[in-house]
Amino acid sequence: MxxxxxxxxxxxxxxxxxxxxxxxxxxxxxxxxxxxxxxxxxxxxxxxxxxxxxxxxxxxxxxxxxxxxxxxxxxxxxxxxxxxxxxxxxxxxxxxxxxVTGMEVLMQYGARAWCEANGVDTNQTVSVFRQLHTTVQSLHRAGLVIGDFNDLNVLTDGTALRLVDADSMQFGGFLCRTFTGRFLDPLLTDGKQLVPVSPHNQASDWYAYFVMLIQSLLYVGPYGGVHRPVAGARLQHDDRVLGRLTVLHPEVVYPKPARPFAILPDELQAYFHGVTEQDQRGVFPLKLLDNLRFTTCVSCGNLHARPVCPQCQAPGAVRQTVTIRGQVTARRVFRTTGRIVQAAVQRGQLHYLYEERGTLYREGGNRLMDAALSPELRFRLRSTDTLIAHGNVLLVVASDGTVSRRIVDCYQGRLPMCDSNGDEFFWLQDGQLRQSAPLGTLYLGDVLPSQTLFWVGERLGFGLYRAGQLVRGFVFRPGRRGLNDQVAIGTIRGQLVDAACALSDEYAWFFTITQEDGTLMHRVRVINVDGSVVAEQSAITGEDNWLGAGIRGHMAVGHSLFAVTDDGLVRVACVQAGMAVEREFPDTEPFVHANVRLMPAPGGIYVVSTHDITLLTIH
Structure with missing residues (x-):
């Protein structure tokens, strides 16, 4: 204390x-x-x-x-x-x-899965950037330079915005001594390392603004994607920025979840090339935002900001219900014009929750309730029951419409902490991990109030609490009292941006994204049922491997992990204290990308995207 x-x-x-x-x-x-x-x-x-x-x-x-x-x-x-x-x-x-309440970091507005799950209107995002433009100009007129301008120090609810970390801003004789590599203007470097050798300036603020705008419109930044040359070394993000190898370079693979560059109007495309290839700098032209309006094509349903839909002009394939490629058969089992909010496979049965036109439905088209999706809502499924959490209140809606209520703790005052498996649901209350039970409530163990995250599988649960210098992991068995809180997951450095966990009956694959010294790092730690950390691995965001592609959507089965990449599924195994890809499934490439979620299916794997659930069978 x-x-x-x-x-x-x-x-x-x-x-x-x-x-x-x-x-x-x-x-x-x-x-x-x-x-x-x-x-x-x-x-x-x-x-x-x-x-x-x-x-x-x-x-x-x-x-x-x-x-x-x-x-x-x-x-x-x-x-x-x-x-x-x-x-x-x-x-x-x-x-x-x-x-600040009710706002998310701007980074979320550059993540397609999050935007689609929460119904983000891209035109509203453009409006936020108009406000941000005004704010940046006002700061510059007052003699300040933002300096370390990045998508973690801009908060927005899609309408208003706030800038945090103002104490690092540059004014008078006080320089901004920090930077974030993804938004650092390469003109501030010596051309050899993506490290500034000159102070931040107004032009570098506008460069960072431009990078954030492109990321929020296309779900990929100017230097996203992966470099795969026919010959020679593969360049990582920093070297590509220094060499001006953008996401549009012919040797760079454009990410599948990203929107096509062609949806942008000609003027914004030209500005992109001017900044990234010709090192043009200056105040971002506000007219590019004033003239920017996205519409949905009535023919193909895709979003664009051009007079004519560029995707309808290009040849394309019709999405079939059943598709066979090599050793893989893909059969679409569900599709919605709205959004799939949550899905789970429990006791071998597929359950899902989806939203269409402001109404929530369960599988089979069973209407649940009217509800406007919001980032502050959290959904979970327990067989035919639906868990809906907001703030400190958890509602459990049974299939017959009856509703029960629980009070839950929130992680750091924002995220209501609850989860479920096929048998029971779990929640934190007053610093205790609790589980529903046939005769009431089962107390599982004590945790740190407001600082605890946890996940539950069918036979294994994992969690951690972090407060100040205290970081402690724990494992538990659903239905049994007691937590093993001696899991040595080590120090979590920097800002914890995201966390996820894939659980099998034997292992917890615990993933984190942290911002450390201006770099986003992905890490995974594998913990067994005894609480021992058996393997660890790390990667830089965007690195050309399964971990650099993302931390969500993966599926743990037995001792292995099935991971999603833009190139198809891979199976990862623990090797000594590290990890290795033990098998690749290239025939799955047309049916997956880094934003989908994998779930076990009888005889195959379910692939869950925003609008579809597809069953993949690998022969």
């Missing part, structure tokens, strides 16, 4: 108040409408054994003694500026700012 001073008043900070952690600071919610950003000290666990990071923390804390008191006033309301200064033993170690 840490004690700090705010306006002469002592305030005790508790682990349960933590709502976010990054590479430089921890965020506490100290009142319903106020958060506190506390800088990490050089002795923080994240900096252990890294003298460079320790020295950076010393410099950062020293500079903030002068920078925060001098922070400019009168900035746009969209910018969350430091409010009250936080001190310890007279030194400034943080500040307070307003708490």
């Amino acid at each position: 840490t004690t700090v001073e705010i306006a002469g008043r002592s305030v005790r900070l508790r682990a349960g108040q933590i709502i976010g952690q990054g590479g430089e600071a921890t965020i506490y919610r100290i009142t319903p409408d106020t958060v506190l950003k506390l800088y990490k000290l050089p002795t923080d666990q994240d900096f252990v054994m890294n003298p460079m990071l320790q020295q950076a923390a010393v410099i950062r804390l020293g500079e903030q003694q002068r920078k925060l008191p001098a922070f400019p006033s009168g900035l746009p309301s969209e910018v969350l500026v430091p409010n009250q200064l936080v001190r310890a033993r007279g030194d400034i170690i943080g500040f307070t700012m307003p708490y």
